[in-house]
Structure formats: C-alpha cells, structure tokens
Amino acid sequence: MACAAVALLPGNVPAQAAKAGTASTGSGVNHVLTKGPGTPEHALYTERQSDMLGLGPDGKPDPGYKATGVGVTPAKTAHDPSKPPHQMKLTKEEQDILDGKKGKALAKVMRTVVDHGNLFGAPKLVDLGGAPHTSFFTGTPAMAPLIKAFTECANEGLKAYAPYTINPRPFDLYNVQTSPDEQNMIFEGYPLQTEIDHLHVRLGGRNLDTRSCMCYLPEVGNAPKKGTFTAWAESSAVNAGNSILGIRTNRNSCGMDLMCAILGKAPYFGLLTDEGRKAKWLIEVKTKGEPDWGVLGGAIGEKCVEDVPYIVGIDKYFDGKITPENVHKMKAMGAATASNGAVGLYHVEKLTPDALDHGRDLLAKGYQTYVIDDKEIERVRGTYPNLWPKNVKKPNRAYIGCPHNTYHEMVSWGTRIRDELKKRGLKKVAIPTHFFSATVVRNHMFYEHPVMTRDLHKAGVTFTNTCVVCFSGLKGYSKSEFGVTNSNKCRKYSNSIYVSDDNLIESIMTGKLVT
Amino acid sequence: MAKQTFKGRPVVAGDINGKALLSKQPFNPTSSYIENIWGGATDKAPCTDQDNKELYKKDLNGVILCTSQCIGSSMGGAAFMAVAGLGVAPKAMLYSYHIDAVSASGIVMANVWQEKPIITIDLLGDEFLKAVKTGDPIAVKKDGTVEVG
Numbered sequence: 001m002a003c004a005a006v007a008l009l010p011g012n013v014p015a016q017a018a019k020a021g022t023a024s025t026g027s028g029v030n031h032v033l034t035k036g037p038g039t040p041e042h043a044l045y046t047e048r049q050s051d052m053l054g055l056g057p058d059g060k061p062d063p064g065y066k067a068t069g070v071g072v073t074p075a076k077t078a079h080d081p082s083k084p085p086h087q088m089k090l091t092k093e094e095q096d097i098l099d100g101k102k103g104k105a106l107a108k109v110m111r112t113v114v115d116h117g118n119l120f121g122a123p124k125l126v127d128l129g130g131a132p133h134t135s136f137f138t139g140t141p142a143m144a145p146l147i148k149a150f151t152e153c154a155n156e157g158l159k160a161y162a163p164y165t166i167n168p169r170p171f172d173l174y175n176v177q178t179s180p181d182e183q184n185m186i187f188e189g190y191p192l193q194t195e196i197d198h199l200h201v202r203l204g205g206r207n208l209d210t211r212s213c214m215c216y217l218p219e220v221g222n223a224p225k226k227g228t229f230t231a232w233a234e235s236s237a238v239n240a241g242n243s244i245l246g247i248r249t250n251r252n253s254c255g256m257d258l259m260c261a262i263l264g265k266a267p268y269f270g271l272l273t274d275e276g277r278k279a280k281w282l283i284e285v286k287t288k289g290e291p292d293w294g295v296l297g298g299a300i301g302e303k304c305v306e307d308v309p310y311i312v313g314i315d316k317y318f319d320g321k322i323t324p325e326n327v328h329k330m331k332a333m334g335a336a337t338a339s340n341g342a343v344g345l346y347h348v349e350k351l352t353p354d355a356l357d358h359g360r361d362l363l364a365k366g367y368q369t370y371v372i373d374d375k376e377i378e379r380v381r382g383t384y385p386n387l388w389p390k391n392v393k394k395p396n397r398a399y400i401g402c403p404h405n406t407y408h409e410m411v412s413w414g415t416r417i418r419d420e421l422k423k424r425g426l427k428k429v430a431i432p433t434h435f436f437s438a439t440v441v442r443n444h445m446f447y448e449h450p451v452m453t454r455d456l457h458k459a460g461v462t463f464t465n466t467c468v469v470c471f472s473g474l475k476g477y478s479k480s481e482f483g484v485t486n487s488n489k490c491r492k493y494s495n496s497i498y499v500s501d502d503n504l505i506e507s508i509m510t511g512k513l514v515t
Numbered sequence: 516m517a518k519q520t521f522k523g524r525p526v527v528a529g530d531i532n533g534k535a536l537l538s539k540q541p542f543n544p545t546s547s548y549i550e551n552i553w554g555g556a557t558d559k560a561p562c563t564d565q566d567n568k569e570l571y572k573k574d575l576n577g578v579i580l581c582t583s584q585c586i587g588s589s590m591g592g593a594a595f596m597a598v599a600g601l602g603v604a605p606k607a608m609l610y611s612y613h614i615d616a617v618s619a620s621g622i623v624m625a626n627v628w629q630e631k632p633i634i635t636i637d638l639l640g641d642e643f644l645k646a647v648k649t650g651d652p653i654a655v656k657k658d659g660t661v662e663v664g
C-alpha cells in the first residue's frame with residue numbers, strides 16, 4: 001500500500017499544492033450561506049450539534065479541557081522515546097487481510113482500524129457481535145471524503161458484519177420542513193443525502209423506518225446481549241448501550257464505526273476492557289425527591305468529562321429495575337452526561353448490569369466523590385444560558401424526544417397534552433409541538449392509540465422521525481426558531497431552552513416561556 | 516531565540532519544516548474548516564471558529580498547528596479528510612496531550628484512504644505549548660523530535 005503506515009513508517013509528504021479539486025460545494029451552498037446566519041456564525045450552531053465540545057457552562061471553550069473522546073482517559077499522557085511504537089498483535093488471518101490477500105479495500109479498512117487502535121494502546125482486535133450502529137448520517141459536503149472511502153468498500157462488495165442501524169435522517173420534508181424556503185435550505189445544505197442513504201443500503205444498513213439514535217428500543221431491535229463487543233457511534237446510544245444493556249463499545253467517531261463494522265472487529269482498549277469500565281467517580285444523589293434527570297446528567301457530565309461515574313441514590317425511582325416504562329429517565333440522564341461531558345459509560349447501583357454484578361467493586365482506587373443535592377441541581381441549572389436574542393421572549397416551537405422518544409414517553413406526553421387541551425377548552429396547541437421518534441415507534445403508538453394520535457395531530461402535534469438537534473440547530477433556523485424542550489442534550493446543541501415537564505406543558509398550552 | 520527540543524510520539528511520521536501557528540485552547544476542526552466543508556473554499560483554509568481568538572480568520576493552509584488536542588463533533592475527522600483532499604491541510608499537527616479520537620480518525624483515514632498524510636506528533640508535553648509561539652520556525656523529525664526556534 002502506498003500510504004504511510006501510522007506511527008510505523010515515514011510518510012512521503014506530497015506537495016501541499018497538489019489539489020484534488022473535487023470537493024467544491026457549488027454555488028447553491030454559498031447562496032444559502034450568504035442569506036442565512038452566515039458561515040462563521042452558523043459554525044457555532046452547527047458545532048453545537050456535536051458531542052465532546054470542550055465548552056464550559058458559559059458556552060465558551062474550556063482551556064483546561066482534556067478528553068480523548070473515546071470514553072476513557074488514557075493512562076498514557078507522556079511519551080517514552082526509548083520504547084518502540086506500540087503495535088498490537090494480529091492473528092494470521094488479520095495479517096493476511098492487512099497484506100491485501102482479501103482485497104485492496106478490506107486491507108485499507110484493516111490498516112485504518114489497526115492504526116487507530118495502536119494510538120490508544122490496544123493489544124489486539126476483538127470480534128464484534130450483535131449489530132453495528134452508526135452516526136454516519138448527514139449528507140453534508142463535509143462527508144464527501146468518507147462517502148468516497150465507503151463507496152470504494154461497497155464497490156468491492158464489502159458489507160457490515162450484520163444489518164446495522166443508523167441515526168435519524170437529518171431532516172423531514174413531509175412533517176417539519178414543509179415550506180419552499182425550508183426545503184431549499186435542506187436540498188442545498190444536504191446535497192449528498194441521497195448518496196449516503198444509497199451507500200447504507202449497499203453496505204447493509206437497515207430500512208429507513210428504523211432510523212433512530214435509540215437503536216436499542218424493542219421496536220428498532222438493536223440491543224445486543226450483555227458483554228457483546230460492538231463499535232457503535234452516536235454518544236447517547238454508546239452511553240445507553242454500555243450502561244443499560246451492558247455491551248462493550250468505545251465512543252467511536254463517525255467513520256471509524258463503519259470501518260469496524262465492515263471489518264467485524266474493533267481494537268481492544270478503553271471501555272471494552274474491565275479496567276476501562278472502572279469508575280473514577282462516586283456520584284451520591286441526595287435530592288429530596290426524584291431529581292431532574294436532564295440536569296442531573298448534565299452535572300455528572302461536566303464533572304466527570306469522560307471518566308466513568310458510579311451513581312448511587314437513584315435506584316428507588318426505578319421500582320427495582322429498568323423497564324420500558326421507566327427507561328426514558330435513564331436515557332435523559334445518560335444522554336446529558338454524554339453531551340454535557342463525554343461520558344461513554346455510567347453505573348447505577350442496584351440497576352445497571354455491571355453494577356448488579358460487581359457493586360462498588362467497580363470503583364477504581366483513589367476514586368473521587370461528588371454529592372448532588374437539590375442545591376447543586378439548581379446551581380447547575382442556573383448556569384444554562386439563554387441564547388435567544390434579547391427581543392425574543394416567547395418560544396415558537398416545542399421539542400419532545402432527544403434522544404428519540406420511547407413508546408411509553410409518546411403515550412405519556414400525548415395523554416398529558418390531550419387532557420390539558422380538554423381541561424382548558426382548547427382545540428389546538430399554542431405552538432407547533434414535535435414528537436421525535438423512529439417511525440416504527442410512532443407506528444406502535446398509531447396502532448395502540450389511534451384516536452389519541454389522530455386528535456393530537458389535529459391539535460398541532462407533529463410526529464417525525466428526524467433528529468431534533470439537526471432540526472433546531474439547522475443552518476438558517478437558529479435565528480428564526482426558538483424552541484423549548486425537555487432535553488438537556490437538545491439544549492446543549494442548539495439555542496433551545498430546557499424547561500421542566502410542567503413548564504413545557506404550560507408553554508405548549510399558552511405559547512409563553514415558563515421557567 | 517534559543518532552540519528548544521521536544522520529544523513526542525509520531526502518529527504520522529515525517530520530516531518537515533515550517534512556521535508555527537499556536538492555539539493554546541483545543542483546536543476545533545469542524546468549526547474551523549466551515550469555509551472549506553460548506554463554503555466552497557478550495558485554495559485556502561481561513562479559520563472560521565469565532566471562539567478561537569488566536570486563529571480566527573487566519574489561513575490554516577500549510578501551517579504547523581500547535582495545540583493541546585482537538586475537540587468538537589465527530590464530523591471533525593471528515594473535516595481533516597476534506598482539507599487534506601483539497602491540499603490545504605496543515606503541514607503538521609503537533610499536540611501537547613494525547614491525540615483525541617476525532618482528529619485521530621480523520622488523520623488516520625486521510626493517510627490510509629487519501630494517501631495525503633498530515634504529519635502528526637502527540638504527547639509533546641505541557642512545556643511544548645508554553646515554549647512555542649506563532650511564527651516560530653519549527654522542524655519536525657520522523658522520530659517525533661520537534662525543534663522550536
């Protein structure tokens with residue numbers, strides 16, 4: 001292979017002036033950029049869609065931020081030049097693949113995964129099980145190089161080791177972006193969406209009706225057994241998979257997830273290992289009643305960044321076990337730990353699989369303790385900025401479902417909105433209200449509660465399978481859409497304001513901001 | 516100025532000389548390369564990250580970028596691949612801390628899939644970031660040695 005082997009061989013540095021000249025985004029995108037918030041301004045909003053920002057509570061960069069983003073802080077923080085570069089051991093079969101005996105594209109996939117693993121000290125590759133989940137889902141111009149790489153794989157007939165799930169499509173032209181201006185922005189902003197969707201079909205991705213960040217819900221059905229090695233991406237899915245299911249995955253970057261899926265192997269390090277799953281923080285929750293799950297998760301994420309927390313004091317709010325009826329609490333907390341920090345795994349005493357097996361033996365030597373009481377919850381909540389312009393006082397949208405709703409959440413919120421409308425003698429909600437979920441989850445609600453679903457839809461509630469963060473943070477929307485949400489993750493990545501469930505209902509009924 | 520030498524870990528090894536561009540705060544590739552990945556810029560790489568006062572509006576094409584590590588969305592890996600493909604990537608990336616997963620993905624994939632290596636050294640230590648200043652001459656050796664001054 002012509003490429004320089006990472007950390008092994010000297011790279012032949014080609015002239016930087018040699019341009020590929022293939023990544024021009026055309027005039028369409030420029031056109032949008034000039035009339036919207038503008039490229040640099042929009043960068044902030046685009047970026048706030050993402051994980052591992054390294055921003056402090058004030059939204060400014062944290063100069064002391066140190067996290068590798070894989071889900072566990074590396075033991076190695078200094079280089080010893082007397083030691084040779086780390087090289088994992090490969091089996092004969094793996095070496096054959098690397099040597100190109102099973103095709104050029106697969107050799108490059110192997111090289112990518114091995115080089116990446118070597119950087120993080122992985123001693124070997126492990127076989128993956130269950131099914132992959134990928135966050136390679138936005139057809140933006142930035143994805144052109146990755147699309148090209150995976151097209152090379154598809155052209156050689158490569159596929160993922162199992163049919164895999166994919167994050168939601170980043171827009172919904174049927175239910176959300178329905179005006180000509182909005183649709184123009186979508187087509188110009190996501191010019192490669194069809195290419196990426198087609199590529200997923202070729203590589204073994206599952207149907208569009210399962211597109212969701214909540215791949216582990218029963219309707220979607222990607223919930224590998226405890227202990228299964230996977231290489232998932234999407235911070236909330238990684239966080240829930242490791243913690244609620246007990247699978248073993250690192251926080252993979254977009255692209256690396258599919259490389260591992262095609263290879264069927266991942267480097268063994270970090271959260272795949274027993275040592276990497278040890279908790280460096282004991283979190284003692286001492287609120288007087290059930291905590292605000294989003295703020296609790298946010299507080300934990302800001303404190304632990306990417307280290308593993310062991311949480312005590314919340315099992316009493318789960319009636320002894322995690323069920324389809326209460327898993328949304330865990331989702332809200334976990335997603336906030338992953339977005340306000342970079343937590344890839346948390347343990348909850350008496351509830352999560354690792355904690356049930358090992359209890360406080362999971363606490364690492366020298367662990368630190370963080371006590372969260374009502375005062376601390378309010379302190380953290382008070383740091384969340386209002387990013388709306390000063391002249392904007394009222395929300396014009398309500399977002400429910402980030403990460404995507406469970407069936408029981410949809411029924412619970414639907415019932416509450418229907419009953420409140422009836423109680424107040426209202427026919428419609430005051431602001432457009434969006435329920436975000438996988439299509440198969442939405443269908444579940446349609447089947448079980450057809451009348452309520454119909455009434456909600458007629459009252460102005462939209463059911464959509466897109467991603468609320470992509471929507472609320474979308475280029476051109478950030479200066480015109482001012483949402484309220486029950487998701488701390490959505491708050492983190494957009495200009496939306498995070499409110500309690502009671503206040504969200506009030507906003508939906510009155511159109512006012514209630515905090 | 517007196518020459519100072521630091522030893523780091525070669526992530527993508529190579530010999531190169533150039534001028535330092537310092538970002539004391541972590542570098543955010545997605546926010547920084549918006550003009551290249553969204554705006555159609557192909558012959559330069561103006562930094563679009565308003566949060567990064569040291570780099571904002573400076574051309575990142577061909578610099579030796581010195582920072583602690585990278586932050587930001589997982590799109591950041593694709594951003595490195597994009598600027599490598601355009602030929603406007605940094606000549607080298609020098610990290611004082613352990614490389615992060617996002618930039619590692621992009622730098623590894625640019626090397627393997629595009630054959631456009633971005634020479635990269637990490638684990639250079641906190642003293643490296645204290646020593647280096649924007650405009651300093653830098654020499655990077657393939658064994659991970661970095662000479663400042």
